[in-house]
Amino acid sequence: MENRHPQPVEDYTSANMVLIFVNLLWVFVLLWSWWGLGPVLIVAVLLNHLITRLELARRRHEQRFDRF
Structure with a gap:
């Protein structure tokens, strides 16, 4: 059986x-064309809030594992 090392893959982040x-x-x-600018702003603020909460949760998770 051959022992092959995995090849690096391209970064598709961008x-x-x-x-x-x-x-x-x-x-x-x-959303803007159907209901106007109000719902767009509400969705944008909601997404911003969720992204911020996700970042805080990830930081908390990393700090928990950094202590050990």
Whole structure:
């Protein structure tokens, strides 16, 4: 049996960030065209809040494992 080492893979982070931006953009435009700017602002604030909570949870999780 051969013992092969895995090859490094390409980093697709920037491509994924562009796709997330494009998807958010068309969803925001769709919301804006149907219901106006208010729901777009509410969704944007909600997403910002969720991203902030996710960051805090990840930091707490990392600190818990750094103590050991």
